[in-house]
Each structure stands twice: as structure tokens, then as C-alpha cells.
Amino acid sequence: MIELRGVTLDRRSPDVHGNDLKRRVFAALRGNLRPLPLRRVLEDINLSVPPGEKLGIIGPNGAGKSTLLKVICGVLQPSAGSVAVSGRVAPVIEVGGGFDPELPVVENILFFGVLLGFSRRDMLSRVAGVLEFAGLEEYRNTPVRALSSGMVARLGFAIATDVDPDILIVDEALSVGDEKFRAKSQRRIDRMWSPDATVLVVSHDLQFIRRSCRRAVVMEHGRIVFDGLAEEAVTSYVNAVDARASDVLARGRALLRSR
């Protein structure tokens, strides 16, 4: 169960002084140390996801889709509003997303399992299954840094789905891996799509959203602009994009004519 009420998030924009004590001290001495402007990245988000719901999140880049997932994961605290999430949340870890590159694959599996709240012993019994699914049995003791990016993505997907979370968070991670793995992960997704698992997917693959999710939200400029059936959400998003494109086209034509 996920319940977001009036969630607003302001984030600090990158520092003009850099993250540097020396430079900040000099800026303060010269008297031009300005307080940083905040940027609103999520605005008044109201979202209620009942258990078992498969929710797609679509929208242009920078609309706040991944940020919304981070708020739900508890990584980011909202500036205003309330977030209530019950159940075990597991995010799919993608490339560069927190694996320790120096540690062998096995250690990383154990490490993530422990961070997700499993005991080490419990995870030891799951290692074989994860390796088998990711097709990385022979890379068992290879450091993650030596794996290809596709292999890392497979590993992340295999771990997150193996622990049978109540809520699975998927951020653009399904389009990775080779054909063989894609077919395999599709099967596992189908299994994850069991009635009791809640799944949140951010994707630009509109076909996938339409096919696999019952419900979808469209985000734009940090707001939810549409919330409804996936089919309708995709249509609304595509129409909005088309409208903007024809608007640009019309303005271009008008410009040409005025010359």
C-alpha cells in the first residue's frame, strides 16, 4: 500500500560556489555568498496505490518520474506532504547504481540482500538462484567491475525480483540485457505480475506500459497531469506530445509567412 498526500519536494540547485570550503570562505569574505535557490521538482503529488496494482509512470525527461520513485523508496524526504508505504520495497539496481565494483558478484548479492533486510544466511541460500537467473554462474567470483553493463543490469534485476518484495520499483531497467535475457525477465515479470505484488515502473517504452500495466500516471514539470487506465494515459501523453509538436510546427510556419 502506497499513499502520497500533497507531496512537494524542493531540491537545492547545484552550488555556484562548488562544494568547496576554501571557495566558500573566500566568497563569504568578499560578501557575495548568496543563499541557494531551491528548485521545485515535485509539486502536490497525490497518489494512492493499492496492493497488487501495476502502475506505470510516463512523461518527458526531467518530469520527476525517478524522483517520485526515490520519495516512495524513502531515499528522499518530501519537503511537504506525507508518504506512507507499507511492505518490503525492492528497487532494481542498474549500472553504477550501488554495486561495489571491487567486490565479487557473490559478495554483492549478499550485500544487497542484507541491505534489503534479509539475514546473511537467508541470502546465502538464495545466491545460487540469483546467479542462475542472471546467467552469471561462471562469474561468481569475478569483481562486478569486470562485468559488462548488460550483465550488471541482469544482476540487479535478478536480485530485486528474487527477494519477492511486496513493492518492486523498476526504473527503466527492463530494456537492458540481450534478447535471451529479455525473454527470461519477461517471464519473471509475468510472475511478479501476480495479484499480490505491487509494481511501479518508470519507462519510455509506451508499448510495454500499455501491455503490462493496468493503470498509469503521466508526469510533467513535477506534477501528475493524468492518472487513469494505462491505455488512456498513453494516449493522453502521446496527444500532448503531438500537440506540442504541431504547435511548434505552426509557430514555425507563421514565422516563415511573416517574412
Add this chain to the structure above:
Amino acid sequence: MTVVYAAVFGRTFIPYYGGSLERYAFAVFIGLTVIGFFSATTSEALMSVVADGALLNKLSVPKTAFPVASVLANSFQLGVGMLPVLIGIGIASRVSPLQLLWLPLPLIALVAFCCGAGLLLSALYVFYRDIPSIWELLTFFVWVTSAVFYPLAIVPKRIAHIVEFNPLFAFVTTLREIAMGSAQPDVRLLGIGALEGLGALLVGIIVFRAAQPGFMDRL
């Protein structure tokens, strides 16, 4: 390292150690281990939160675990590596076994002190990325002023209090007193060490807690 110091400075300084090169070497070893532990753990802890920034962006985990874990991982080496050597030094110096029971106190206080410093530094590093170079300078200052390889007696009276003001002074001195039996362990100094450990830990936790809400915008 101990051998190098003994070879280079040994002859000059042994009069201060009852004419025994061995005792000078023991003193150097204890000093080096303490300062080495301090600089290794704090500089490792310093990086810990930022180094795992990608992970913190994925999962919600208690952030204090990162600096504390890097100090505690090193403490294991302190326990299995240094403690037996200290006991060996105690036996070689014919110290009563009862006195050696004091050994864990300054060691635990040292670990607490490093945890506190690690928490403080790792939080500051999220905000200010030039902390490592400043810290390196400070560690070197602490290193030179902590009477690792020279006897305190050669330090001019006027600046001797700088050495005593050194945060590691209490740990180095009490460990030497206990293991080498050069004096009865100074209870006052043991207390100072324990207070330093507790104080640093407290400050570290408070600063880390206060800084934590600002972490995610900078990782």
C-alpha cells in the same frame, strides 16, 4: 617502520629510555600504531558516505553505518594485531599481568574517538569536497606533535603543552605506561582518554544527525 626509527634515531634517544634500544623501539611501535590507526580509519571513514552515494540514492539505509563500519572494520585488526603485541611488550617489560588488564580501556576509547571523528568528517565531506586535503594537513600536525619517535623530555617546556594538548597524547601515553610499565598507569590520563572518546563520539553523532537532511541533494 619501527626498525627504521630505531636505526635512525635510536642512538640519540636511548638515554631517555634507560639506555635500552628495545624500550625505545617499543615506545615507537605503540606510538606508530595509534597514530596509524587514527589516520587510516579517519581518512577511510571520511570518504565512506560520498563513496556510497550511488547506493544511498537507491536504498534507504541508516547512513551512520558507513563511517562507523569503516572504523570498526579496522578495529578488528587493532584487536587481533596490536593487542597481542602489546601483551608481548608487557611480558618482555616484566609488567604484572594485572596491569595489562587496563589495556582494553585506552584501545576502546581510541576506537570511540576515531568513530566520532569519522562521523564528523564523513558528514563534512558531503558538503565540502576539499576536506581531505585539509584533514591530511591536520593529521600530519597531530602526527608530528604526538611524541611518536621522540621522548617528551626533549620538548622545550614552553611548547610542551602543545604536545599534551594533542588529542592522541592520552592514548599513546597510557598505552605506553601500561604495556611498558614505565610508570603506574596515570588514572587521570586514562580518564581524559575515555572522555575524549565519549566526547568525540557525541559530537560526531550530533553533527552527523544535523547534517543528514542535506546529504541527498549533494550526493
